[in-house]
Amino acid sequence: MILADLFSMILRLAELAFGAIVAGLNGDYLHAAQHADSWQLHRFIYAEVVAGVSIFFAVVGLFPFSGCFIHWPVDFIISVAWFVAFGLLVDWLSGNCGYVFDWDGLAFDGSASCAQWKATIGFSFLSAICWLVSAMLGIYWVHRHTAPVGGSYSRRPWYRLRI
Template identity: 65%
Template structure:
């Protein structure tokens, strides 16, 4: 099962890196948008919170102990949160920078559409990594959960009397 441990470590490192990138890019936008209403920045604040939680949990669960695999439900929840963040960011762009997965107009200037498309792309990659991590955890838990033992005991049906 060393392969599952190695896959888990690689996924946690990728989750940590992707969340850090999204937090940095999104935090840069939030810093530049000081003075705007929090209602206007809600989706960006949500993305920043999801990135912060992802960084925290990825660091805590990075260590390869068997107990790190039982957190697969939380991995699934964080994956759903990332997919929601991805959808909110794509909806916010609503075609201003062209098609979301069209990378022709992306350059290294660090501002504008390239930065936003990178944020959207890393949010999507983070969602995929958390989902795969949840599936690996579910696989590990299913492999290490003992099957119920049938000792020949039969439960009495609810409609049969004791007499």
């Protein structure tokens, strides 16, 4: 069981890091476009909110007493929210900087907006995958450690045979 706890902790740290990266890159763009109409920035505001919620729940999931495996529905909902943010950002890019996952020829010299957006899209996808894996791990853990309704549930190790 310690292996599942360790894997869950690694996933939470990755979720926290990816959410912070997306929040930072996206926040930089929102700051630069602060005088634009909020309806034109709706997808970026959505991605920023999802990143903030993701950071909050990743920090809460890092607490050792939080029982992080029973919160798999929250993990799944945040994963879906990240996939929606990923889709919105990919739709906004829409070929202006080339293919979304074409990373050739990108320069990171401070003025590379295409590189910034491709990094935001990539990290939002990675965050969605981490939240989905965390939800699947939670479903597996809850399935293995809960009793069925109306009956007792006891698991014997595979090596103990009933005679």
